[in-house]
Amino acid sequence: MRFTKLHGAGNDFVLVDTRSEDERDWPQFAQSVCDRHFGVGGDGVLLLRGEPGENLEMVMYNPDGSAAEMCGNGIRCFAKYLYDRGEIGEGRTGVLTGAGPLWVQVLGDGPQGLRVATSLGVPDLDAAAVPTTLAADMAIEVPLEIGGQEIELTCVSMGNPHAVARVESPEEFDLERIGPQIEHHPAFPERTNFEIYAPVVTRNGATLRMRVWERGAGITLACGSGAGATVAAAMKTGAIEFGRVGLEVDGGHLEAEWDHEHDDLILIGPAVTVFDADWNH
Structure with missing residues (x-):
């Protein structure tokens, strides 16, 4: 074949x-x-x-x-x-x-x-769409106890489920240990992808440093729908403004654009x- x-x-x-x-x-x-x-x-x-x-x-x-x-x-x-x-x-x-x-x-x-x-x-933050039982309507910065630490998750459907957390340092975060625990957590009946990010100020404007644990795959160098979910979560929680943003992933550089919450999110890479x-x- x-x-x-x-x-x-x-x-x-x-x-x-x-x-x-x-x-x-x-x-x-x-x-x-x-x-x-x-x-x-x-x-x-x-x-x-x-x-x-x-x-x-x-x-x-x-x-x-x-x-x-x-x-x-x-x-x-x-x-x-x-x-x-x-x-x-x-x-x-x-x-x-x-x-x-x-x-x-x-x-x-x-x-x-x-x-x-x-x-x-269009990113969908409705809990039923994700799906997740973490909230009745929108799961935005909802605390979840995982592996002895509290993590605030914002849940997004990009047609597939995502849980996104803003962290102090994506490099130092124990993604290999925490990732599978969130993927298989009972709050996500269809399992979930898990992204972590931190805003970074660069000469070229807003940039997010992100890493990902993919449902069914584990840690990967990049995740396109995960990049979209991360951008949506960062914009909806006020970490960055709506518009164009760069994403630094383990495998390189991506760009995303989301001008309004009712618009399609565009990914370029x-x-x-x-x-x-x-x-x-």
Whole structure:
């Protein structure tokens, strides 16, 4: 089976064009191919279905075989695959995802790779939408006792669940220990992604330093929907103002723009092809 390995800011994926491949047990395939010791290695599997302008769809599976509604870095890689093959140009292209219809737009080459913008939809802070039982309406800066410490969480749905915390130092925060405890906490019936961030003042304006524990994947170098959730949480809690913001993630630099709480949040970042190969297992 032919596949393409790509990454967006270090968030790496195995993409399979199902238009030319037979159907198979995709959850099992995701577990095997994403294994970094016995497989190819990746933060998820992207399946390409349909055709641009008609029923183009991106389906994603996490490394543990669970289905993911959407991935902001993955959808940029999805766009690069199509762009490199001449199937889409530099205009907006609609993509169906588990989080609903979104769009991608190729912006041209950048220092980290092909720059691609994508809509992430309108962030939803309604507790039922996340879903979470931490609050009846909106879970904004709600304290939760985890691992012997109190963490204030702001919960956001980007079509998938996120819990976001502002911390003093993302580098010193014990994400490897706390991350899985929040992912599997009973307050999140569908589990959750967990992001931590700290505002950083730079010459280029507002920037957030963020790290992420992804549901079904663990610590990753970047998370696109997590970047969107972090920006939404930071803006809704007053940590930064609405508008454009940079994000420094472990895998590089992303940009986001959210002008108004009723607008789509836009994410801009790189997409890079690593290699093409065949999977014979």
